[in-house]
Amino acid sequence: MAVRRPRNTPTFASLGLPDPLVSALAARGVTTPFPIQAATLPDALAGRDVLGRGRTGSGKTYAFGLPLLARLAAHPAPRRPGRPRALILAPTRELAAQIEASISPLAAALSLRTLTVFGGVSAGPQVAGLRAGVDVLIACPGRLLDHLQNGHANLGAVEVTVLDEADHMADLGFLPAVRKLLDQTPRRGQRLLFSATLDAGVDVLVRRYLTNPVTHSVDTAAAPISVPxxxxxxxxxxxxxxxxxxxxxxxxxxxxxxxxxxxxxxxxxxxxxxxxxxxxxxxxxxxxxxxxxxxxxxxxxxxxxxxxxxxxxxxxxxxxxxxxxxxxxxxxxxxxxxxxxxxxxxxxxxxxxxxxxxxxxxxxxxxxxxxxxxxxxxxxxxxxxxxxxxxxxxxxxxxxxxxxxxxxxxxxxxxxxxxxxxxxxxxxxxxxxxxxxxxxxxxxxxxxxxxxxxxxxxxxxx
CATH class of the missing domain: 3.40.50.300 (P-loop containing nucleotide triphosphate hydrolases)
Incomplete structure (x- = not known):
């Protein structure tokens, strides 16, 4: 039986998402974009730098993950040891792991490989994963800096860089590490920054690293949460x-x-x-x-x-x-x-x-x-x-x-x-x-x- 949609409700296909990703999402029961996804996907898929502002839980992971995967799949390239094609920076280990859990099944459907890197665990498996080659690297700043300094990783081939929860990065004091990492990614690459708020520290990142970004604000942190x-x-x-x-x-x-x-x-x-x-x-x-x-x-x-x-x-x-x-x-x-x-x-x-x-x-x-x-x-x-x-x-x-x-x-x-x-x-x-x-x-x-x-x-x- 056909699913009835309200008029003017966008679909992932109507937003420009490639058919393989639309099918992969449907297989996971995801058929209707959240507002932050509907707002940002067209610009992100077009290769624009995007500043997305939305409170936590608004659906930001797919908002940056889907265009990232679509771009890599549209231009296949051989994997090279230690040289990821996309980088997602997250402030905490738990967030990095949850991002990986959300996008890795979609990446696998496109024959793309993901790897998560953070502290608190042995570096050995991470080094082995980097050496084997990875398409999408999801990392916390501190451990990734360690891998770069030890020669296990190089960010010179990164085509898309994502900063998730950028304001939380600032709250935790990670901005110096984030700047060091972003300085090692190509200036011509696409950059997507998602944050619940745009504080002074985040604004510095936006002005320094994003090129003529398109800003989309959905459910910002200043908005009330509609629960009792x-x-x-x-x-x-x-x-x-x-x-x-x-x-x-x-x-x-x-x-x-x-x-x-x-x-x-x-x-x-x-x-x-x-x-x-x-x-x-x-x-x-x-x-x-x-x-x-x-x-x-x-x-x-x-x-x-x-x-x-x-x-x-x-x-x-x-x-x-x-x-x-x-x-x-x-x-x-x-x-x-x-x-x-x-x-x-x-x-x-x-x-x-x-x-x-x-x-x-x-x-x-x-x-x-x-x-x-x-x-x-x-x-x-x-x-x-x-x-x-x-x-x-x-x-x-x-x-x-x-x-x-x-x-x-x-x-x-x-x-x-x-x-x-x-x-x-x-x-x-x-x-x-x-x-x-x-x-x-x-x-x-x-x-x-x-x-x-x-x-x-x-x-x-x-």
Whole structure:
């Protein structure tokens, strides 16, 4: 049966994308361009330099990946050791890996080879991949500079250069490395720069490296995110109980913490309370970071507790709830964190937990972000929590302390057997006010925690 499209809705074919790529996208269930793709593809396919501005989750990977692949496929060339034909620079390892996961199947359909290069892992396989020849190199700046300085890579044959999340590159202090890399790419090459904002550092890159660029702005970071935003005014001692009540609902929950130490602490507290949780932050080795992110994406861990390392470029389907357990310091971080939900047309909800001393700062942050949140003062067991995160609450038995520590080091989820709904999670010495006990009562379709309960604060947190 033919698919009916609204009038004037562009297709990838009508935007000029070659048939092999259109077919490869269709095979992956991608048939309708996102606005940022529809806006930028004609100019990028025509060989123009493009500055694309759109918030995270707006579909930028295909916006630069598709014209890049189309250009390389239209002009085949033999692979040469260490000399990629296209370069994509990304600020974080996770983003680089996700870009590769998105475009490598499309590249393979065109007989093009991709390679990802970043730190935190052995350089040996990367050196071997470069030596074997690669068409598209996806890299973080630091490790790529190492390969260039050691003679394993040369950027003199790059035809297309992409900077993804350029503003995040600036925030992380990568611009000097980015400039060194761009200086080694041919001036005649095409350059595509994508950024959620155009700050001073990014503007320097645009003026120095892009030639008469065409600018397209779609869903810029200053625009409100069209999902429900809730600011929950809580007592400090209720923070964990409210967080458990939200995270124990069905669906994936992404919790943001202010520091690496806070992320570790909250993860352990959630696991002890019965929430299958794992963590993502800069203190983890790359292997553990990858395993933990996979556990969250595949569902063995339903909650991911992360620092702002996960606020940009990390894509996991169907994140139902983003919780700012620690409010961010500035509005751009709020928008990028919140952009982890309601991606690619899906729905989601954003919650900020704030104590009395944080109320003024969070309200100021909301005004800067351009959102109009619903603010509610509540305690654990409040009916609104069942409306924000509907469905029955499910807790699991936490693993022994030693096993939990080993799981943290090696990566992956920290939880084990499921506990039947309506039963308490028991642990030695864990009765009374430290038991996580959902009542049998249902409200708004959700199991509620008793308003007087407190959940699993560890000895260290007391």
């Amino acid at each position: 935003h809730h600011m929950l005014h809580i007592e400090r001692q209720d923070r964990l109980a409210v967080l458990v009540e939200l995270a124990a609902a069905p669906g994936r929950t992404l919790v943001f913490a202010r520091t690496k130490r806070r992320a570790r602490l909250l993860t352990r507290q959630l696991v002890e309370a019965g929430v299958p949780a794992t963590e993502l932050h800069g203190d983890l080795a790359q292997g553990a970071r990858s395993r933990n992110l996979t556990a969250f994406a595949e569902g063995s861990a339903t909650t991911l507790v992360a620092t702002d390392i996960a606020a940009r470029g990390i894509h996991v389907d169907d994140v139902a709830l983003v919780v700012h357990a620690d409010p961010p310091a500035e509005f751009k971080a709020y928008l990028h964190r919140s952009g982890r939900t309601a991606r690619a047309g899906a729905t989601g909800t954003v919650v900020t937990l704030m104590t009395g001393d944080q109320v003024d700062g969070v309200r100021h942050l909301a005004r800067q972000a351009g959102i109009a949140p619903t603010t509610t003062r509540l305690r654990p067991g409040h009916p609104l929590l069942g409306e924000i995160a509907p469905g029955p609450r499910t807790l699991v038995a936490p693993p022994p302390a030693g096993e939990q520590k080993r799981a943290t080091r090696r990566g992956g989820p920290h939880a084990s057997a499921t506990v039947p709904r309506g039963q308490a999670v028991s642990r030695a010495g864990g009765g009374g006010r430290h038991a996580a006990t959902p009542t049998a009562r249902r409200s708004s379709g959700a199991a509620e925690f008793s308003a007087g309960s407190r959940v699993g604060r560890s000895r260290r947190s007391r």
